[in-house]
Amino acid sequence: MDPSLASSQNLTSDSVVDLNVIIDPKSISKLEVEPDTADDWENIQLHAGMLESQIISQTRAIALDQRLILYISGSIKANLKVLKVEPEVRYGLLSPFAEIAIASKTRRQQTKKSTSARSASRARSSLDDSPTILLRGIPLPHPIFEETHNECLFEAHVNFHDISSSLPNTEYVEVSIVPGPKAKDTQGQSQLPPQGRSQYTSKIIAKLINNPKANGSVGLSRILSIALSLDRSVGQVVQLKKVNKPSDVKPIIAIQPIITESLPEVSKVSLSEDILIKKKEKLTQQKADILNSFLSLQLNNTVLTNSSKIPIMQGLTKGGILKFKDESLKFVHLSGKNDFKIEIEEEVLIPKSESPQSIHTEVNRTDYPIGQEEILKKIEKAVRRGNIGALVYGNSGSGKTLIVNEISQKLHDKGYFRINVDCYELSKIPVQNLKEKFELLFNRCSWHSPSLLLLEGIESIFPVESEQGDVSQTRQLTEFFIQSANSLNKNKTLTILATARSKESINSLLLSSHCIEETFSLQPPSKQIREKIITEYLKIHKLSFDKTYDSTQLSVDTEGFLPKDLKILADRIHHECIYDSIKTGKVPNLITNANFTKAIKDYTPSGLRGVKLQKSTTSWNDIGGLRDAKAILLETLEWPTKYAPIFKSATLRLRSGILLYGYPGCGKTLLASVISSQCGLNFISVKGPEILNKYIGASEQSIRELFERAQAAKPCILFFDEFDSIAPKRGHDSTGVTDRVVNQMLTQMDGAEGLDGVYVLAATSRPDLIDSALLRPGRLDKSVICDLPDFEDRLDIIRSITRKMNLSDDVRLDEISGKADGFSGADLQGVCYNAYLKAVHRKLDLEKLEMEGKAEKGTEAEVHEFFQLCFNEKTPDVIKTTEKNKLSKQVELLLQSSKVIGENKETITKIHKKEPNVHITHLDFITALDDTKPSISQSEKAKLGGIYHKFIAERDGNMQDGSSGTEVGARTTLA
Known part of the structure; x- marks a missing residue:
């Protein structure tokens, strides 16, 4: 989308838009537009000759109140607003022959009289301003406040002692949120679409309730925080402004149901009477549901504000906007249940992010760091000191996110404002933009202080400095972050909590500058904690181990497993139990040894993935x-x-x-x-x-x-x-x-x-x-x-090596061991393998001789004689030469095929023979022993023996320190 067009529609890069297909739009024959400003009107006057053709060539789709951007010539453009179209439709296609009328827009000349009148008006309004006070907002329910408030009443809980000087004798106040720092591209811009903008108010009237625990803060009831678009966000700056007591009237309340997705346009066709009756019944039922919901909220003895958001309830699946039919009423007081009437009006479209929540929405916490109570206490004790940075590091799947989220929740319960930052996503942003991003984050932390800045995966934006790469930008960003954090900590309370894979993977400046003072390492859980973790995860699936199951086996089999691995293992056990229940038809509730064995089979924990582990089949x-x-x-x-x-x-x-x-x-x-x-x-x-x-x-x-x-x-x-x-x-x-x-x-x-x-x-x-x-x-x-090895060891070694060999009956291993004095284990292995090779060579030579003997016999039998049998007198006595050659070729083919079949049978017979046919004799061992010499010479044996003797028996504290000798001819290395 063109940036100018997006700006005219108040759309940003993060806005969500709905696209609907319109079939057979009407053709517009006449169009009335108006320039936005006097500058636009002057540009139109200067280029009036080409204006009409430019509009028709650049614009086709037209809608009422649409903003048009007309590019007149080069960089010259004009902004227009659609006032009226003929025929009267909401939108349509502009006809090539349409008539276009443009209203004039002249500059307004200000007179001294009007200027002075406005100045006087501002002076009067400033004099009439009611007293106000700024406090930190805390949506209820919250642990700081006692459970004595009513979620369905518009109430603000404050300590009257704190506001006695600013708001004396105040019963009702106007509650509004003071906006904090925002990004430059969204500063001062509303995120609402044109249709939903200004549909609900951001200033709500509430009744003051005294609460001695509200020191420097204001507790906002659940329905009040929903009306202010606060979803359990602690730390927002709230302005309380004194208002007069609302009047007791019986208002007619109009409810506009909220929708977050635009509905498809319905063509204007005549509806049947049955459809109209059903639609009327649906509206009647919706009205009754909303009325009952209001009665169930017990909105008696409370105050209602015009154009305020109301929560999700029966009949309002996305919430709604409450308005008074009498627009002169800003807020009213309801003294009884039946003091109002309800009407249903047209639905209003607002973004999903702005839609209200339900009053009774509970925060479901599914994951908790099981078995990590000790490290949680240490981290909480460290971060409660304030103005401190803490690093939690460990392998992937060790539970870093669960732990920091738990600490974040504990600080939230103490009234901290929280900002959660995914550093992996930030690493994709250029460094210059990262500085602006962190500047905005620190400004927000300062505005909502005390604050918690949670940085997950901090090594992705503050990596360790390497010698090979360019580290100038990383160092600049790290220094900027440290400087910003230190300057903020001088006047405000900021706690930084970061996670990383290891302490060595982050920039050392963060640790040396004391920006991060405390570090906490997450180790793999112990056996008791592993058993506790997997038991708790299985309880979620309503499973437990059978009485016959050995829990110690669980601890042994899950050695090295991280909490995430144990969670996956619990899911695999659950799937195995479901699979067994399908076979047996019983409800799975007990886990057997077979279920656990199948679940853990072929599963590699995350800590072992990518680790090269050597596996050996030796016993x-x-x-x-x-x-x-x-x-x-x-x-x-x-x-x-x-x-x-x-x-x-x-x-x-x-x-x-x-x-x-x-x-x-x-x-x-x-x-x-x-x-x-x-x-x-x-x-x-x-x-x-x-x-x-x-x-x-x-x-x-x-x-x-x-x-x-x-x-x-x-x-x-x-x-x-x-x-x-x-x-x-x-x-x-x-x-x-x-x-x-x-x-x-x-x-x-x-x-x-x-x-x-x-x-x-x-x-x-x-x-x-x-x-x-x-x-x-x-x-x-x-x-x-x-x-x-000595004699017994050599004999044991030879037996171990020849355990899988086929030895002849004449082999005497003790004699071989006696003759192998001075041989190492590797030498004895070489002797046995050489003896085996000699037996193989002997076997191959015998087979070769047998094959040669068969070949000679086959050569003698290759001469064939042909006899002719005469069965009648007509058969000739002599066969022709051509016929004789033809018969000879056929006989050769038959002999060759029979020979191949015989060889295949012999091969198959050899394959199916399981017993080895290579027998090692005593002579093979003796010959191999004579051919093999010890790998360790006598001189080397004596040298190493002396070294080992000193190492074992005569070692004292005066061993060589490794320094080289100073005399002539002394060696300079120990090699």
Whole structure:
């Protein structure tokens, strides 16, 4: 739509318009218009010659009281108003041969006499002004006021002591809303369409009621707040103006029902008598319903204002506008129930946002942050101090919105004005426009103080400053926001409550400038809270767990679930119960183990989506030896999860870190992979060098993100392979990257917040290179050696590896174990696989020989002889050469097809054979053992043995500090 046309119709970019299709409009033959201003009339006079043709060429659709914009020449335009059309219709199409009449509009010359008369009138009106007072409005019901008011009476509850000087001896007042700051594009413009504008008044007469609790505020009864277009909005500035006591008369009340959508135009055709009777009966019934509704409101001993909005009631589905037939009456007092008569008038169209509500509308609160009472108390205690900023951060689905909405409701109950801002939507606006938006928000907060500014997703408009991108605009916007908030807090009360995914994702200026002073982290709920949350959500569906259901299993299966995940799980359980009820025909009310198992199957909680979790199919039976290491790992990782109530009662901090060290190839990484599948824990594997980054701060950020992923996936094992490459002794890295990584690891593994449900498992073959601060209790509590296997361990390893192999009866595993002295677990695995390959080669050679033998037999049988059988004397004795060749080709085809069928049968027979036909003999093992050499040489074994011996038995406080030697020839690195 053209901007000038939209402006003439008082439409803004957010206005809602109705479009109706008009079929067969009338043709207009004569049009009378009038210029809006004298300037428009002068432009019309200057271009009178081309005016008529311009109107006809630019305008087709015409309606009464329509505003026309006529572009005369270039940028010259004139605004016209339609006064009259012929024939007399509401709208139609302008005929190309229509007659157009334009009324003149001359400038009015002001005389000294008229000017002085107006000045005198203004002076008299200013002298006659009644006393007024401004107070903060609070729509009732509200916790600040006692439940003693009547919702159906026009009453204003104030403390008479506060208004005694401004409004002495006042019984009735005129109540109106003082508009606050608005956006520039809507300043001073009404949002109502032309038809609904000025249809209802914004000044309502009400009776004053004394309420000692109304300190500096005025409580507006429910029907009064509806008439003032206030829908439970606390903090609006209300003006109270003294008026005389209304007169007691018996008015005739006219009700205009409100509609929010225009009805389709009905063609003017003659209606049948039956339709007219039904329409009359409908109006009579509507009138009776409205009369009964008025009587039920008990509008006796109250005051009514002309052109005031009335709430939704029986007969008025969208509310209505109350008017007096006697227009001279501004307001009247009703002293009895039968002191008025009611008439129904034509419907009036107003925007849906301006339509009134019902008196008895209750705020339904469906969601409540279950189990978050402790953090709610902390946040409420912090924000009640006023002039403070608080940040609530947590993963998506952790309940940030529920918690801040609950805090917002608590502050609303204390009389705070609330502004809720979705920062994700604001991030789409240019930065310059964002400054204007925040300036308007702060002006509104100042006008309605005390105020609460709720910013959801604050990291989208105030992100953390990155080194790669341009941060000048973000910094300017952040500084503008901080400066505006600080200047407002000097004189007004403003509380800022923001939400974000993490504290590190927002601009650090917000925290360093004390614009946001308090931060609150939302952690995944504990087992008891998870059980409480899912039980409460199931109560909504009128479901409960069966007595046979084990609630502890619920806690174990939902480990790592966030409140949103539990709500979705409750819905899935409800759907499963409904599905079962359809089969059985019973009403679903009890939840069985089967329902819960089906509901949680294949469901991934939000915290684990996008997290790369390694899954292993290896079991304890696949690992031979390492008996001590297995026992320690089970004690540290499996028992706290399996026997959670027992370990929870322990007063000491549980072990949460293990260092696996030992010779290369002795099963350190294999042990870690088995733990994830056997202990029921999530598993995140990290290779040492992959987290190092050349950019400053990037490596530390990788460490933080790893631990955040592990916290989201808890219970979780965070496994660092080749740990010595990322956590060496500090002081040996010229770039300082690994030093910063070690510092970050120290704070993450034993920081103030601790590790709850996250176990750190590190593997290395050089424990002497690891920084000693990481090896103290509280970080890597226990060091477990994976030593070279002895005879029994080697025998156990060989049995584990060959468990799924087909061994011959002559295989003696104890002899093989005895001859494999000095072999690691990886070496023994290589020996077994080499023996298996030798058996496979032997089997293939035998099959090849068998196939060659069959081929030779087949070649001898390829010579065919043909005999001719004579059955009658007419058959010739000799076959012709051409016929003989033809018969030979047919025989070859038959032989080939029979050969293919035989091969297919043999293949199918082999496929269906389930028993393996590769047998490993003792000789295969001996040959493989002779061909395989130990991967660890004697010198390296002695070197590592000495390192491990010092690490276990002779370690003292005088270990190397990592500083390089100063003498000539001293090495400068620990590698």
